Amino acid sequence: MAKKIILADSAGVCFGVEKAVSTAEEKLVQEQNVFSYGPLIHNPQTIEKLENKGLKVLDKIENKKGTIIIRAHGITIDDQNTLESNDSNIVDMTCPIVKKLQFAVKSLYENGFHVLIVGDHKHPEIIGAKSYAKDDITIIRDLNQLDQLPKEKRKIGVVAQTTIPVEDFWKVVEKLKKIKEIELKIIDTLCDDIHNKQIEAVEIAKDVDIMLVIGGKNSSNTKEITKMCKDINSETHQIETFDQISDLNINFKDKVVGISAGASTPPWLIKKTIDNLMMVKNGTT
Numbered sequence: 001m002a003k004k005i006i007l008a009d010s011a012g013v014c015f016g017v018e019k020a021v022s023t024a025e026e027k028l029v030q031e032q033n034v035f036s037y038g039p040l041i042h043n044p045q046t047i048e049k050l051e052n053k054g055l056k057v058l059d060k061i062e063n064k065k066g067t068i069i070i071r072a073h074g075i076t077i078d079d080q081n082t083l084e085s086n087d088s089n090i091v092d093m094t095c096p097i098v099k100k101l102q103f104a105v106k107s108l109y110e111n112g113f114h115v116l117i118v119g120d121h122k123h124p125e126i127i128g129a130k131s132y133a134k135d136d137i138t139i140i141r142d143l144n145q146l147d148q149l150p151k152e153k154r155k156i157g158v159v160a161q162t163t164i165p166v167e168d169f170w171k172v173v174e175k176l177k178k179i180k181e182i183e184l185k186i187i188d189t190l191c192d193d194i195h196n197k198q199i200e201a202v203e204i205a206k207d208v209d210i211m212l213v214i215g216g217k218n219s220s221n222t223k224e225i226t227k228m229c230k231d232i233n234s235e236t237h238q239i240e241t242f243d244q245i246s247d248l249n250i251n252f253k254d255k256v257v258g259i260s261a262g263a264s265t266p267p268w269l270i271k272k273t274i275d276n277l278m279m280v281k282n283g284t285t
Contacts, residue, residue, distance in 0.1 A: 002252045002277055006208060008200045011261040012270055014193045016095030017041050020072045021050070021266075023093055028053045033066025037083065038124065040093070041072050042219040043264035044240065064088050072264075073124040074098045076131035094128075097162045101129050101189040108157030109133035113185055116140065116149060116176075118169045119161025123220055126161055143171045155183045162191040163221040163263070165198060165228065194221050194263060198228055201260035205229035208258035210250060211236040214273055215262030222262030229260070241269065242276040252277065 013021070020040055027034045028050070035056045039047050047057065058068070061079060063086040070083070074094040083090050094102075108115050114136050119126045121139040130137050138149050149156070156176060160169040169190060176184055205211040211229045215222025217240060230236040237248055257277065261270050 008260040014263040020093040074128035106132040113157035114153040204258040205233040209255040
């Protein structure tokens with residue numbers, strides 16, 4: 001069995017995810033017809049539990065009688081308006097930090113700034129946020145893509161996907177500050193909880209033999225934590241459940257194991273992983 005297990009204090013669900021899940025559970029007790037527009041959060045095991053309790057996940061807008069919950073990552077302004085014009089009862093569980101990003105994009109656009117988002121253009125959070133700036137927007141993943149910013153733009157407003165590494169955002173900002181010809185407005189939309197998770201996970205990864213990061217394969221923040229840890233510890237592995245460890249053929253005997261988890265990973269999933277890890281007798285699963 002493992003010599004020692006070190007669990008990050010910050011591992012697991014953030015307040016936004018916790019609120020979204022608890023609200024869904026309350027609605028499922030109170031009502032018969034409860035839907036979410038898109039997966040409520042990016043954790044398949046939690047979604048499965050909610051579906052078993054009666055939640056129905058919609059992949060397109062439908063006029064349903066009942067309650068439709070808006071996912072934690074938010075949606076586009078057009079989808080929001082369409083939902084609100086329907087007969088359904090709408091419960092908006094967009095994360096407050098994502099709401100801050102949406103309002104920042106809207107404010108910058110309305111004040112004549114070309115909006116630059118540092119983030120993943122395919123992520124639901126960014127798909128929703130960019131809709132608040134119509135077409136006057138550029139999305140880049142990091143400093144290497146800054147040349148995609150239209151050179152004729154002279155008023156630039158910069159925001160970030162809430163879960164990207166802090167360094168990725170501020171490297172872009174520092175580069176833009178050196179361009180004297182532009183008017184620059186910076187709005188920090190990064191999530192402190194995610195940043196703390198990243199910092200703590202990296203510190204643990206430095207001192208352990210094996211690093212496990214628990215979270216959904218579709219979870220952007222979990223993948224980011226995994227990448228950051230793997231950069232300094234090659235024995236870093238992302239798993240959704242303990243069962244997936246056997247596929248990795250890891251020998252845990254006499255090893256110090258670090259564990260972190262993404263912002264959508266529930267406590268019970270972390271506990272189950274640790275409990276199973278402590279039961280491993282011969283070092284391998």
